[in-house]
Amino acid sequence: MKTVLIRAAIPGDLVYIRALERQADTAAHWAEREYDALFAEDAPARVALIAVEEKAGDGIEGFVIARCAVDEWEIENVVVAEGKRRSGLGSRLVRELLQLARTRGATSVLLEVRESNVGARRLYEKNGFSQTGRRRNYYRAPAEDALLLRSSLRICDKIP
Numbered sequence: 828m829k830t831v832l833i834r835a836a837i838p839g840d841l842v843y844i845r846a847l848e849r850q851a852d853t854a855a856h857w858a859e860r861e862y863d864a865l866f867a868e869d870a871p872a873r874v875a876l877i878a879v880e881e882k883a884g885d886g887i888e889g890f891v892i893a894r895c896a897v898d899e900w901e902i903e904n905v906v907v908a909e910g911k912r913r914s915g916l917g918s919r920l921v922r923e924l925l926q927l928a929r930t931r932g933a934t935s936v937l938l939e940v941r942e943s944n945v946g947a948r949r950l951y952e953k954n955g956f957s958q959t960g961r962r963r964n965y966y967r968a969p970a971e972d973a974l975l976l977r978s979s980l981r982i983c984d985k986i987p
């Protein structure tokens with residue numbers, strides 16, 4: 828079995844991140860310029876982690892992107908390649924992100940998810956998130972409520 832490593836994304840990974848996002852209907856879809864701005868100096872602080880197979884050629888297995896405020900981070904997108912799902916990779920990406928947020932002093936990580944995205948909701952719940960609210964008709968095409976989830980990070984917490 829191949830080892831999958833998780834590391835910070837670099838500008839050269841954007842092409843793979845974009846490609847993976849486009850294959851995932853339920854992912855958050857960003858415009859080209861939003862990805863291009865990810866590494867811009869004046870862009871809001873963000874973290875992008877990718878999952879790559881050790882010694883593999885081009886391509887990635889998954890990614891997570893979060894916006895970083897001082898004490899509150901927000902997961903903006905997480906995607907795992909279709910053929911690699913249900914093997915724990917999404918959880919690894921989310922946990923790495925939570926750990927990074929914790930070590931950088933954040934006290935909570937938030938996100939929004941479509942109510943119908945049961946797989947993503949389970950992934951988040953399994954990794955310590957719980958529902959804190961709902962935004963009615965937040966999403967378009969199709970219109971749907973967003974559920975607001977939060978993971979509170981305390982220094983003494985063990986990663987779930």
Ligand SMILES: CC(C)(COP(=O)(O)OP(=O)(O)OC[C@H]1O[C@@H](n2cnc3c(N)ncnc32)[C@H](O)[C@@H]1OP(=O)(O)O)[C@@H](O)C(=O)NCCC(=O)NCCS
Pocket residue numbers: 851852853854855904905906907908911912913914915916917918919939940941944945946947949950951953
């Ligand atoms: C959501 C997503 C990232 C999960 O990635 P993953 O690598 O499959 O996640 P994991 O293997 O770590 O799964 C963790 C848990 O989440 C739950 N889960 C994940 N996918 C699920 C699905 N399709 N249906 C039901 N539960 C699911 C399960 O409880 C799973 O644990 P289990 O396999 O031990 O039962 C992946 O399905 C994906 O890329 N979806 C498309 C993009 C997307 O919707 N992103 C979320 C945007 S908010």
